[in-house]
Amino acid sequence: MTSKEKDTEAATANIQEKEKEIGDSQGSSSESETIPRRDLLSALNHLREIPDVLQEGILFAGGGPAILLQAAVPNILKEPQGGDRLAIQLLESVQTVISYICCLALGTKKEKKALIQLLDQETCPFKENDHYSRDPAVRLWVAATLYATATDIYQRVWGKMDYRTASRAYAEYSLIVSALKVPDDVWPKNREAFWHYWDTMIEDIDTSSLPKDLEPELVHNFQKLPRWVRPFKPVLRAFSKEMLPPHIREGYGLKSTASCRAIFKVGLWAVIAIYPAFPKKLRSYPQRYYQRKLEEQLK
Template sequence: MGAEPVRTHRLVEEPTAGEESASLIRAEQEAERAEEMALMRRKLDGVVAFIAGPANVAMQLGWPEVGYGVVESRVENGRADLHPFKRFRTTIGYLGIALLGSHEQRVAYREAINGQHRQVRSTSESPVKYNAFNRDLQLWVASCLYYGSLDAITRMHGPLSREEELVLLRAGARFGTTLQVPAELWHRTPEEFRTYWEEGLDRIEIDDRVGDYLRGLLRVDLLPAPLARVLGPLNQWLNTGFLPEPIRDQLGLAWSERDQRRHDRVLRVLGAVSRPLPHVLRAFPINAMMWNLEIRRRLGKSMV
């Protein structure tokens, strides 16, 4: 008889407690991200970028430090009044990367925008002190974007459930973390956000210089004169309907109950039209501008 074959036994290493914990965390993060993406597919409407974008800028610039950081900006190629179409591409692309993009895309955008933010600092002649890397200011900007998203979604598609609102709030953190806001500074509950928001509105102070800039933005004065004359009144009316009352008042914008009813009706109609559309159409131009920035990144071009 031949000799018994020698059997070798492959040792299988059991995962350590640390590896199991890390695996569970990754699985939880992936599940949460899947929830966020599913909500975006059901609720994200790119048309809001056209009808509410300037209103959201007005909210952000309502804090004097943010307002003067923009109107005094020395970053010429990032100014909306000088390069409106480029600014639209980079701003809407940022929204897409924050809400729909990968971690790699978000890191690349953060590095690109940091180069511009380093130049945004107050001078001895500035009426207020500001620094684009100030996390409190960035948190306000991110919170305005979240408020605008929540407002448009609920007015176009009806109130969110408690669970949906929590998912949207969690996704909204990416508006801040795509910049310099640490995740732990983001609002933990809808109630915490609402308290922050009301306190933030109390800080709104729009002087003549920032106000003139914002009123021009609402009238789309930055477009060629013929386009501005045609689109300006409608754009101002649509955006005024998204502004909280304190900001409307400080900008001297009239708004009646009739205006509010008409605005609500327009948003309900837009929501009814958009809901049956496939996500790729509903998310336009947010997804298109995100893809544009991704193409520029892969080609080695500036994203901002």
């Protein structure tokens, strides 16, 4: 075991002990608790698995289905929106959270500390672009959609993770989720609990009232995304449709047509065949783009 691995395990063990102390001292209290921030920052500075995963730009292909899944639950935003405004606020919000995740996983110690302090004070950068509800259940769902879609994309390209690596990556992502102010007693404790929560949420989504104009409005507002994303609009649109569970896709009034499936399959084949051969600097460009935007605000 390397010294870095020992530091990581020591930090994680310290956090687990702190959580146990909180639980022992409060008994059956229903008040949400979070990891002590000093211990959290220490653990975030010793991540091993999740940085390698999150630096892969191809994960951003899961942004479309993540947004549609987020919008499938009630009260996802602070204020009810429809049509164009719903699409714009979701696009702004998901990019804001992604920039925070990139910083917490791959930023410097100084940047992570500054961001955590700002998140705690609710004076965080891009606050005006974070329209998600403060409801812990909503924050949980947002973090869950990003984890699930990123996991799906990553394993399609790189193959299935072994159990130990996947468990470590999930534990490290849980630290990031805690920094994003999702209460630790709300976020599933392990991967098994997460996928049980996920399957239950997907099954329980009421598809009868999904906004059928949302997907076209997201496409219409593609200019809200970075310029380097726009040439991939047809492929990303196919990914958004084909990665959704069938009943949710139908609830949005979307169809899995032969042409859409062909674009998805060819696009995925090309990604699997070509993307891993790209230099890491090119593959990590999307992550660095969002990280730089946040770095400018933290100076």
